Amino acid sequence: MLVSASFVLMMTTPALALFYGGMSRSKSVLNMMMMSFSSLGIVGIIYVLWGWSMSYGDQDVAMLFNNPFETFGLKGVSGVDYIFVGFQLTFAVITAALISGAVADRLKFSAWVLFLPLWVTFSYFPLAHMVWGGGFLSGEDGALADLIGGAAPVDYAGGTVVHINAGVAGLVLALMLGKRLGFGKEPIKPHNLPLTMIGAGLLWLGWYGFNVGSIVFAADGTDESNAIFLSETSLVWLNTTVAAAAAVVGWMVIEKIRHGKATSLGAASGVVAGLVAITPACGALSPIGAIILGLVSGALCALAVGLKYKLGFDDALDVVGVHLVGGLVGTVGIGFLATTGGVFYGDGAKLLLTQVVIALFAMVWSAVFTFLVALLVKLVIGLRVDEEAEIEGVDFSEHGETGYDFGTAVGRGRSVLGTTTSDKVKEGASA
Amino acid sequence: MKLVTAVIKPHKWEDVREALETFGVAGMTVSEVSGYGRQKGHTEVYRGAEYDIALVPKIRIEIVVEDSDAADIVDIVVKTAQTGRIGDGKVWVMPVDSVVRVRTGDKDEAAL
Numbered sequence: 257m258l259v260s261a262s263f264v265l266m267m268t269t270p271a272l273a274l275f276y277g278g279m280s281r282s283k284s285v286l287n288m289m290m291m292s293f294s295s296l297g298i299v300g301i302i303y304v305l306w307g308w309s310m311s312y313g314d315q316d317v318a319m320l321f322n323n324p325f326e327t328f329g330l331k332g333v334s335g336v337d338y339i340f341v342g343f344q345l346t347f348a349v350i351t352a353a354l355i356s357g358a359v360a361d362r363l364k365f366s367a368w369v370l371f372l373p374l375w376v377t378f379s380y381f382p383l384a385h386m387v388w389g390g391g392f393l394s395g396e397d398g399a400l401a402d403l404i405g406g407a408a409p410v411d412y413a414g415g416t417v418v419h420i421n422a423g424v425a426g427l428v429l430a431l432m433l434g435k436r437l438g439f440g441k442e443p444i445k446p447h448n449l450p451l452t453m454i455g456a457g458l459l460w461l462g463w464y465g466f467n468v469g470s471i472v473f474a475a476d477g478t479d480e481s482n483a484i485f486l487s488e489t490s491l492v493w494l495n496t497t498v499a500a501a502a503a504v505v506g507w508m509v510i511e512k513i514r515h516g517k518a519t520s521l522g523a524a525s526g527v528v529a530g531l532v533a534i535t536p537a538c539g540a541l542s543p544i545g546a547i548i549l550g551l552v553s554g555a556l557c558a559l560a561v562g563l564k565y566k567l568g569f570d571d572a573l574d575v576v577g578v579h580l581v582g583g584l585v586g587t588v589g590i591g592f593l594a595t596t597g598g599v600f601y602g603d604g605a606k607l608l609l610t611q612v613v614i615a616l617f618a619m620v621w622s623a624v625f626t627f628l629v630a631l632l633v634k635l636v637i638g639l640r641v642d643e644e645a646e647i648e649g650v651d652f653s654e655h656g657e658t659g660y661d662f663g664t665a666v667g668r669g670r671s672v673l674g675t676t677t678s679d680k681v682k683e684g685a686s687a
Numbered sequence: 688m689k690l691v692t693a694v695i696k697p698h699k700w701e702d703v704r705e706a707l708e709t710f711g712v713a714g715m716t717v718s719e720v721s722g723y724g725r726q727k728g729h730t731e732v733y734r735g736a737e738y739d740i741a742l743v744p745k746i747r748i749e750i751v752v753e754d755s756d757a758a759d760i761v762d763i764v765v766k767t768a769q770t771g772r773i774g775d776g777k778v779w780v781m782p783v784d785s786v787v788r789v790r791t792g793d794k795d796e797a798a799l
Binding site: 443446514517522525561574577 | 731732733734735736737738740
């Protein structure tokens with residue numbers, strides 16, 4: 257589990273930072289990467305303070321969240337439990353970082369820094385409690401599935417908590433921020449697709465930590481549970497792999513049909529679309545089911561990323577098209593494809609009903625609390641940078657840096673046309 | 688004297704250079720440029736969004752030559768740079784009033 261937690265951490269930095277950074281424009285690559293790094297910094301601390309307590313504990317409030325003060329600062333947590341905290345911490349970090357793809361090029365960095373702790377507190381921790389902590393979206397008595405007479409819901413590693421949650425939050429923020437200047441009129445292209453492909457590859461690797469690592473919670477150390485643990489990890493590893501593989505194929509086929517060429521960005525996006533869809537389903541499907549789910553997710557996400565142009569919202573790097581749509585495909589797909597309880601296995605529609613309803617509930621929860629939190633941030637410090645800063649690029653306006661300096665590279669440091677060095681910099685150059 | 692300017696496809700640059708050297712051209716100025724002609728660039732697709740890229744990369748060659756050589760040089764460039772496909776480029780010739788070699792101060796034909 258220590259290894260799994262480290263893998264999931266790698267998904268945020270560097271994997272997601274590279275994946276998103278390559279898709280940004282060169283004038284905002286650093287800001288995009290900084291949003292991942294700051295999620296690690298800020299959410300990482302918050303999780304230890306009250307995140308774990310709100311997600312897991314015995315002082316449940318209306319099955320929606322746990323008392324944040326029960327184990328505030330990990331009071332009473334010790335020994336081997338720290339690794340459960342660490343593992344879950346990385347989930348909160350990556351979920352918050354996923355949202356940043358929707359707000360590229362135009363969100364104030366200060367607004368992001370204020371948004372992060374509020375959003376995880378009101379949207380992520382409660383949903384984590386509801387799904388995994390024995391709350392309203394779990395299989396407990398009195399929970400949603402019980403109330404509607406459905407089967408116990410399945411969300412292995414975060415279809416609702418992670419992907420639907422981040423996807424809806426991205427959509428709400430994109431709507432509140434408005435479109436980037438020039439959206440739909442001038443080319444806003446990815447500036448470095450090799451970075452994006454490296455990022456997608458690392459995300460795939462990290463995803464094994466995400467999905468396979470989630471199994472340990474069921475193991476109690478006896479021979480029997482060890483055997484179950486081994487067979488489950490094997491299945492989950494294989495399902496994770498083939499779903500991602502199938503989604504690459506699904507995305508490429510759609511591209512070939514629509515535009516005549518399979519693109520590298522499409523293949524990288526397909527990897528993520530498949531991994532997103534298999535996240536909630538990886539322990540409930542057969543490998544053939546995982547391939548079907550991956551194909552469907554790859555194809556649907558490829559079709560969905562064009563929606564922002566048709567519907568007129570600027571979800572810059574397609575958080576909605578990949579994570580919300582992929583998360584819905586996975587969460588709802590379980591209702592059809594689960595080897596226990598799925599429609600295709602002759603078990604009726606009880607599980608399907610549950611999966612649809614918990615997905616809808618998670619969407620509404622995330623939308624409401626993202627909106628309220630973003631509105632608060634907007635009223636306090638504003639959300640969007642001014643027009644001049646946006647044109648110049650948020651790397652410079654928000655961080656005082658630029659990602660690439662080719663001015664001196666061309667002349668190997670001897671360009672007579674490059675920047676001149678001020679006295680102040682010369683003095684500090686050797687420091 | 689004439690200035691021959693040729694805009695050609697980048698992958699034809701080496702062929703054209705060799706042919707010109709064989710003919711006896713002593714020097715030239717070459718730059719990487721971009722532009723478009725009747726074909727109007729190309730289309731790139733990113734996650735389903737199509738972008739029309741108007742400017743296509745080209746190589747521009749500039750050579751100052753004696754009047755008598757200009758027509759031959761144009762022929763050589765056209766022959767070696769031609770693929771028959773759209774976007775092969777253009778060659779044009781302009782009169783040059785005077786030329787000075789910076790190192791020696793030589794003028795006109797002596798400076799070529």
